[in-house]
Every structure is written in structure tokens, then in C-alpha cells.
Amino acid sequence: MAFKLIQMSPLALINQRAAAEILEMNRLSARFGLTLTPFQAEALVEARSHALTSHGRIEFGRGVMAQLIEVFCDSQHLNEDNYAETLGELLEIFYHIKAETRDAFMADGLISDGDIITGMHKAFETICQGSIELLAGREGLKIARSLTHDYQPNFSEDINHEGDNPDDEANE
Numbered sequence: 001m002a003f004k005l006i007q008m009s010p011l012a013l014i015n016q017r018a019a020a021e022i023l024e025m026n027r028l029s030a031r032f033g034l035t036l037t038p039f040q041a042e043a044l045v046e047a048r049s050h051a052l053t054s055h056g057r058i059e060f061g062r063g064v065m066a067q068l069i070e071v072f073c074d075s076q077h078l079n080e081d082n083y084a085e086t087l088g089e090l091l092e093i094f095y096h097i098k099a100e101t102r103d104a105f106m107a108d109g110l111i112s113d114g115d116i117i118t119g120m121h122k123a124f125e126t127i128c129q130g131s132i133e134l135l136a137g138r139e140g141l142k143i144a145r146s147l148t149h150d151y152q153p154n155f156s157e158d159i160n161h162e163g164d165n166p167d168d169e170a171n172e
Contacts, residue, residue, distance in 0.1 A: 018045045018063065025066055029073035033080060040084040047088040055095040064094055064113050071121045077130025089132045093120060093140055100144035111147045119143040 022041040029035060036044070044065060052059055068090050072078065078086055094116060101111050123139040124130060146152065 015042075015045045015049070018048070018065070021063075022065055022069070025069040025073075029069055029083075032073050032078075034073055034078060034083045035080070036084055036087075044084065044088055044091070047091055051092050051095045055099045057095060057098070064117065065091060067113060067117050068094065071117050072124070075121075075125060075130070077124065086132065089136070090120065090124075093132070093136050096136070097140050097144045097147075100141065101147050115147060116143065119147065 019038065019041040022036060022044055023038060026035045048059075048063065048065060065087070068087060072087070072090060094113075097116050097120070098113075101116070120135060120140075120143060123143060124135050128134040128139055
């Protein structure tokens with residue numbers, strides 16, 4: 001019996017592991033009628049690499065894709081047709097917000113990935129009503145400001161968001 005050794009680059013191994021972790025999340029998301037194919041998982045790994053590069057970041061370990069899937073898979077605005085594409089866009093928005101917060105320190109330490117994802121989910125489900133464009137724009141900036149200035153954004157109404165920041169009143 002002959003065995004053929006296949007040599008893979010370290011990056012290829014990392015990407016293969018990342019795709020497998022994404023596919024493993026199908027166990028959770030399938031409960032909500034959402035699953036990813038191996039091709040979609042590989043595309044999301046590629047989107048992650050692009051997002052990290054474009055925002056000048058590196059990521060170790062599990063990464064945020066599993067967290068995004070875990071938090072967003074129950075969204076009323078996701079379906080099998082838009083799931084993979086929306087995850088890719090959410091990933092890009094996450095890294096944009098992360099860059100906007102510039103790894104700011106809060107009283108209890110660095111702003112966590114979970115804080116950003118939680119803010120994104122609240123906005124996506126409420127004020128954005130599933131609009132990626134709104135989340136990527138106005139609401140994403142609102143999330144970044146709220147995290148760096150330590151206040152709770154209001155996602156319940158669609159209002160002009162000037163004055164949402166308590167610091168705005170002090171500056172008037």
C-alpha cells in the first residue's frame with residue numbers, strides 16, 4: 001500500500017482549519033434553517049483574509065466568524081439565500097468598527113470582540129431592520145462611538161443621532 005504525502009503551506013492549513021470551524025457552526029445554525037456549504041465556508045475564509053489585510057490586522061486562534069455565526073444565526077433577517085453573503089458583509093463591518101475603536105481601552109480593559117458583535121446584532125435586528133448598508137454606515141459609526149465613549153446607543157428609534165453621545169452636550 002503506497003501513501004502519498006501532500007505538503008500544504010502553513011497558510012493553507014490555517015485556512016483549511018478555519019473553513020472546518022465555520023462548517024462546524026452548521027450544527028448550531030441549522031436549527032434556524034441556515035447552513036453553509038464547503039464552498040461558502042472557503043469564501044468566508046477568503047473574505048476574512050481580505051478584511052484583515054485591508055484593515056491592517058492579524059488574527060490568532062478561532063477568530064470572530066464563529067462568534068458572528070453564533071450571534072446572528074437566529075436573526076429574523078437572514079435566510080438560506082442571503083446567509084453566506086451577509087456573514088461576509090458582517091465580517092467586513094466588524095473589522096471596520098474594530099478599526100474605528102482603535103483598540104481603545106475602557107475602564108475594564110480593551111473593547112472586546114463580543115461588545116462589538118453584540119452592538120452590531122442589536123442594531124441589525126432593530127433600527128437597521130436587516131439593512132447591511134445602514135449597519136455599515138450610520139449605525140456602525142454609532143456603535144464605534146458608543147464603545148469608545150462608554151455610553152449605550154439607542155437602537156429603538158430612527159432619529160438624527162447627534163446628541164446621542166453625552167459628551168456632545170458638554171461640548172455645546
